[in-house]
Amino acid sequence: MERLRVGIVGFRGYTGNTILRILSRHPKVDLTYLIDQEKGSFPEEFFSYSKKTKPIISGEFDPGNASHYADLFFLALPHTVSMLYVGDLLKVGKRVIDLSADYRFPDVSIYEKWYQTRHKNPQLLKQAVYGLSEIFRAEIKKTDLVANPGCYPTATILGTLPLLKKGLLKDEIIVDAKSGASGAGKKLTPSSLFAAVNENLRPYKVNCHQHAPEIKMILEKVAGKQIDLTFVPHLIPMNKGLLTTIYASLNKEMETSEIFNLYRNFYSFEPFVKVLNKGEFPQTKDVLGTNYCRIGVTANKNKAIIISTLDNLMKGAASQAVQNMNIMFGWEESTGL
Template identity: 45%
Template structure:
């Protein structure tokens, strides 16, 4: 069994890692940390995790974690993760970081959107952890920067069309909706029940921190600069993310051709489900799974391609994608421990 540590285990993504790693046949969580709940038993604090009868939450003592692990997941806020990650990399551990701290290759861009970077020397080492595109690099990685949830949907939706050069690069609109768990487990006024229930709103319009990450990866795929209009929304569901992308076609193609481009691009990618043109993705079809459902339709009269993507923000958007990355880094089968079905409805 590979010994795994989770730093920030009592947040939403940390808890999802704990839940999903219970299904993994070759990984064992040997240590899980929390400042607020250190000393408390996981199975008592979170009765749905009763598989962890012997696991007690530890304080964040990095030396202790290093002694007990081979692989570390850091599920911490950005800016906090960077120094913790740096410590474990120096100790020779494999690290999968769920924060944004190692996703942006240009430290200047990171500092514009997030603040000072204290481990810039590690940026060249970090591999962007989107397995459907970078699986070979991830297999050889010691540090994986697990993608953000919005970027996961936007990049997976657009990659087949950017690689074939069928869309305009300066006219892409990404309209995305997230469940409330995307904001983390800490109590905040904006995610208070009365503020989100029966409500829908856009936020950080054209100014969300995931914009540079999306543009970095789309530019890489297109081989030319890509700029996007990205508008995130908060919707009253606990988990789930639905993204609709609108792009102008350079040449006319049918919905059937667009669908074929997508199915060809994602051939043999076990966690991508490209739906037939008459169907649309739904968040309830992917909840609690590592699946990204994709749908595509061409609006002939306006030469616009409409691409839809649904994921679970805590799963493919964070923790199960992180386990998929761990599987690749450890040369386990990519699907190991991740073949779960959604709870429906």
């Protein structure tokens, strides 16, 4: 196959910029189209790999015009913005990986309730595939529209998946989650100022974070039953990195070695999920700048404690999006990662 022509919309944002960095060294793609709203300097340093092409940067994003320049588009845009463009790109035969939440929920009422807005393009919701590679690989391969998962959902779902799949979980899961400041994107708010974040540990959106319904939706789909999820996120004074501590009620008492063996076997063929040795637990530094999710497990009678960590801008967003692109185009999943 010829090299794939790729566009990034929102390339000066945190996730868009991370995609840009990854793709500038990806052996199968040429970055042929970049656009954002800002008039800034051209990031020449990223194009040493794609020698043949110079990306187009113009004013406002126009899907019709953009479609002449690229065949796959990463939309690294805030929610409510992506939904304005996806339909037009699909109509002209383009494939899309959307990093926002706009296409993650097949049920529009859940999206509208949690994101407090009307969906402008609900007819495409059922067509989108939730881009968690470890679960939906077969569907991702065939789709033209991937809804890339949120960062907390990726860590939490991967952390609970083996127990869920084996039917070992009761319906209660408690998740204590922590993320670095880049999780909120680059926009300036009083709560994202250095003095507000530095030397501080802050719970936020306690039991009402918009990622809770996303986690619940996928866990319930996998488990085939209702899940009672308690989800409490915290902001930690780091640039990036995300760690979830999951307390899950088990159907029976289990030894740590049983849970460990289950996780090791379950993920043995996954290139980007690493289960640590018994008695070891992951830390955010282990995964910085990588597409890995690292997991440590232990048992306390009929409770499992699972600690799962990833880089929110990588496996939590940009590199997971590239993993999805690799799957969509039939390449080795780890290409360029």
